[in-house]
Amino acid sequence: MHNIAPHLSIRNLNVWLDAQHVLKDIAADIPRRCITAIVGPSGCGKTTLLRSLNRLVELGPNVRITGKVLFDDTDIYHPGMDVAEVRTRIGLLAQKPFPLPMSIYDNVAYGPRIHGTARTGLDQTVHSCLQAAQLWDEVADRLKAPATELSAGQQQRLCLARALAVKPDILLCDESTSALDPISARGIEDLLLTLKTDYTIVLVTHDLDQARRLADYVIFLWLGEVIEQGPAADLFENPAQDFTRAYLEREIG
Amino acid sequence: MNRRQKRRWEEIFFKTVMRGSLLLIAVVLGLIVVSITWKGIGALNWQMLTQAPQGGFYMGKEGGILNAITGSLLLAVGATALALVSALPVVFYLHAYAGRSRWVSGVRLALDVLWGIPSIVYGAFGFTLMLLVGLRASLLGGIIALTLVELPILARTMDEVLRMVPSDLKEATRALGTTRLELTGILLRQTIPGLVTAVLLAFGRGIGDAASVLFTAGYTDNMPQSLLRPVASLPLAVFFQLNTPFPEVQERAYASALVLMMLVLVISLLSRLSLKLLGKYVVR
Ligand SMILES: Nc1ncnc2c1ncn2[C@@H]1O[C@H](COP(=O)(O)OP(=O)(O)OP(=O)(O)O)[C@@H](O)[C@H]1O
Numbered sequence A: 001m002h003n004i005a006p007h008l009s010i011r012n013l014n015v016w017l018d019a020q021h022v023l024k025d026i027a028a029d030i031p032r033r034c035i036t037a038i039v040g041p042s043g044c045g046k047t048t049l050l051r052s053l054n055r056l057v058e059l060g061p062n063v064r065i066t067g068k069v070l071f072d073d074t075d076i077y078h079p080g081m082d083v084a085e086v087r088t089r090i091g092l093l094a095q096k097p098f099p100l101p102m103s104i105y106d107n108v109a110y111g112p113r114i115h116g117t118a119r120t121g122l123d124q125t126v127h128s129c130l131q132a133a134q135l136w137d138e139v140a141d142r143l144k145a146p147a148t149e150l151s152a153g154q155q156q157r158l159c160l161a162r163a164l165a166v167k168p169d170i171l172l173c174d175e176s177t178s179a180l181d182p183i184s185a186r187g188i189e190d191l192l193l194t195l196k197t198d199y200t201i202v203l204v205t206h207d208l209d210q211a212r213r214l215a216d217y218v219i220f221l222w223l224g225e226v227i228e229q230g231p232a233a234d235l236f237e238n239p240a241q242d243f244t245r246a247y248l249e250r251e252i253g
Numbered sequence B: 001m002n003r004r005q006k007r008r009w010e011e012i013f014f015k016t017v018m019r020g021s022l023l024l025i026a027v028v029l030g031l032i033v034v035s036i037t038w039k040g041i042g043a044l045n046w047q048m049l050t051q052a053p054q055g056g057f058y059m060g061k062e063g064g065i066l067n068a069i070t071g072s073l074l075l076a077v078g079a080t081a082l083a084l085v086s087a088l089p090v091v092f093y094l095h096a097y098a099g100r101s102r103w104v105s106g107v108r109l110a111l112d113v114l115w116g117i118p119s120i121v122y123g124a125f126g127f128t129l130m131l132l133v134g135l136r137a138s139l140l141g142g143i144i145a146l147t148l149v150e151l152p153i154l155a156r157t158m159d160e161v162l163r164m165v166p167s168d169l170k171e172a173t174r175a176l177g178t179t180r181l182e183l184t185g186i187l188l189r190q191t192i193p194g195l196v197t198a199v200l201l202a203f204g205r206g207i208g209d210a211a212s213v214l215f216t217a218g219y220t221d222n223m224p225q226s227l228l229r230p231v232a233s234l235p236l237a238v239f240f241q242l243n244t245p246f247p248e249v250q251e252r253a254y255a256s257a258l259v260l261m262m263l264v265l266v267i268s269l270l271s272r273l274s275l276k277l278l279g280k281y282v283v284r
């Protein structure tokens, strides 16, 4: 997987939130059509890193960003870049699921509608995306109900379906199984494994076992710095840094 | 007293205070409603609602206040529509585009100051404007002055409604690759119940305002005829009738006030209904 060009290439990325230096000189490559897991203790900047990969981070107040994120060799932070286009092609599933103020059906149909894709067979798209997100069976008979009626775990899957419907190239998932029962969580994991034949997936997780099950490539983040990165097998079985080993053995973090 | 008891008493104390102030407001409101109804209900009849004043109306003869009812409705509807058309872009600009700059807080401050200006000043200002363009007291003049009164109320209330939108919703929407215009659409869906309330608040303020229409809309016993002719309004009808020395005309003033109150009540009830229907999908 290293012989092909990376899908995303992060170069000297620095992010300050409210004068706090949250990401420090991040350099990492995200391989194409693989699952990359970002792991590290709470507060180390995983969410911030993920959000800077599709320029969502800049929506917050007092944000300063330097460095580059190359997406197929174009810098997404280049001044001439169309931000909406960047976010269409690099979708993000937020840590906290947030449905749009509309029905379950419309939540999923929203992306295809605004992007003018799937004009024919919108019903089909909605159906397949909800099915993929393991939600179809629970909502099939109430597609017109407000999305807010769903439970937290159902909302999480709805947001996944909504993101899939946009058909991005890259999917960024921020702890997307955190509110799910083990069975639905496994369902989503299986989905991510099937999706990686077409998509590049970056996921943030606290669950090291999940990272072991899913990841092809791992980035270990600590206090805003990349401590170690590499193929999952190497990093998990034979970490180069004592620090990484200590975290993996749950001695720190 | 141990900690648990103390917390219990605190709870009881504040509950009592809150109930007390609620009661006070309810009593004052009740007094106003009851006294207006009491004094006005006798004069309220079909003729009052369906006729314009005839000769000698202000001395107790035939006629009604249909001129003022239609005039007030036209003034308030026109002004609310104009104020809405001017406030919506301002407010959505502040939220979808402008971010958090000093310019934005400047706009807010300006609107707050405008809100505090007495409506007689808007009336005088509107009148000066009208003199400048050669417009005389008229429906149009009144609408413009009332628009000035309503605009800051409408803009600031809608602004607050939009400020309550969680930033997570904006981010969730932007994460799907939406443009700012499309984000505005989502914001509109989320806030529509609050925006409707804001519009009705402004409408209520507009229909009850006397000072701003005094010079600008004038007053007439005729039914509204054109944008460029004077129109009557309910607050002024109350004022003029109350100022006559005749008890039966004063009674009609209370009846007019009762009509005004009923109009506002109906509008509020309608807004409640629309909130229920529109608020279905709102994310809380
Ligand atoms: N708006 C903000 N202003 C200042 N500091 C912030 C802001 N948002 C986040 N931070 C800080 O940035 C750091 C990284 O936050 P981030 O949310 O990226 O952590 P995380 O690794 O995703 O944590 P978790 O695993 O708990 O989700 C934290 O120390 C946090 O306190």
Ligand SMILES: [Mg+2]
Pocket (backbone or CB within 6 Å): A046, A047, A048, A095, A174
């Ligand atoms: Mg996080």
